[in-house]
Amino acid sequence: MNVLFVDSGIGGLSVLAEVIRDIPNLNFIYFADSAFAPYGTMTKEQLTARLKQIISQFKSQINMVVLACNTATTNSIDILRTCFSFQIIGSEPAIKPAAKISEKIMLVCTPLTAKSKRLDSLIMSCNKPVKIFAPKHLAYCIDNFYLNNNRHAKVCIDKTIENVIKNSCDCQSIVLGCTHYCFLKDKFKEKTKLPILDGNFGIKQQVKKHITLSNLSEHPNHKFVSSAKNKELVKKYQIIFLQTLAKLTDV
Numbered sequence: 168m169n170v171l172f173v174d175s176g177i178g179g180l181s182v183l184a185e186v187i188r189d190i191p192n193l194n195f196i197y198f199a200d201s202a203f204a205p206y207g208t209m210t211k212e213q214l215t216a217r218l219k220q221i222i223s224q225f226k227s228q229i230n231m232v233v234l235a236c237n238t239a240t241t242n243s244i245d246i247l248r249t250c251f252s253f254q255i256i257g258s259e260p261a262i263k264p265a266a267k268i269s270e271k272i273m274l275v276c277t278p279l280t281a282k283s284k285r286l287d288s289l290i291m292s293c294n295k296p297v298k299i300f301a302p303k304h305l306a307y308c309i310d311n312f313y314l315n316n317n318r319h320a321k322v323c324i325d326k327t328i329e330n331v332i333k334n335s336c337d338c339q340s341i342v343l344g345c346t347h348y349c350f351l352k353d354k355f356k357e358k359t360k361l362p363i364l365d366g367n368f369g370i371k372q373q374v375k376k377h378i379t380l381s382n383l384s385e386h387p388n389h390k391f392v393s394s395a396k397n398k399e400l401v402k403k404y405q406i407i408f409l410q411t412l413a414k415l416t417d418v
């Protein structure tokens with residue numbers, strides 16, 4: 168049985184690499200919903216309906232889902248859990264660990280995550296002020312740069328990073344609350360001395376807790392699927408995954 172990882176694009180590959188580094192024998196399907204990206208500017212209803220459709224499509228091949236996407240988790244996980252009987256693991260912004268080391272936290276997330284009730288509750292439970300920065304086009308630009316090498320996208324990414332850093336001067340940590348933004352972690356580290364947190368370690372721990380022997384094989388099945396019209400993209404997802412994994416393994 169496979170574990171289905173779902174994201175709108177490359178973001179979830181950072182989650183997948185973190186998981187596979189520790190569990191290389193895991194059977195997985197990575198679904199990149201490029202035809203519907205970005206998720207961060209959809210409505211909650213549109214996104215939930217789309218995720219239901221994706222999970223239903225793979226239902227017979229899987230026994231666990233990882234929403235490798237903060238936007239999907241903060242807006243849709245509760246509803247999805249009532250629709251499917253298997254385990255659904257989510258990705259939430261790492262506000263809790265950030266609250267332990269900061270008086271004020273800078274959270275960078277998507278517009279739809281910023282509007283979610285689940286994020287409100289998470290922030291309330293931490294009892295620390297959180298400054299939210301939710302750029303409209305950042306996830307789109309990250310996909311466009313990494314998948315298509317688009318130069319304009321690179322300019323937009325660099326400008327946004329500068330903006331985040333400028334706005335974080337009264338904060339003691341920056342939380343990357345979108346799995347796409349994990350691809351910018353090194354850039355942030357280069358440009359600021361603040362700790363940069365993401366939720367990938369926590370997701371990996373959750374997956375480890377719930378996998379069964381049926382999810383593991385000596386010769387695991389690693390499959391990449393995309394809703395993109397351009398089927399060449401699938402190869403790129405695979406390459407970016409391997410590069411991300413190699414980088415993690417090198418550290």
Ligand code: DGL
Pocket residue numbers: 174175176178179204205206207208235236237238239277280306307344345346347
């Ligand atoms: N990677 C996703 C997240 O963690 C979604 C980005 C998007 O498509 O807007 O929120």
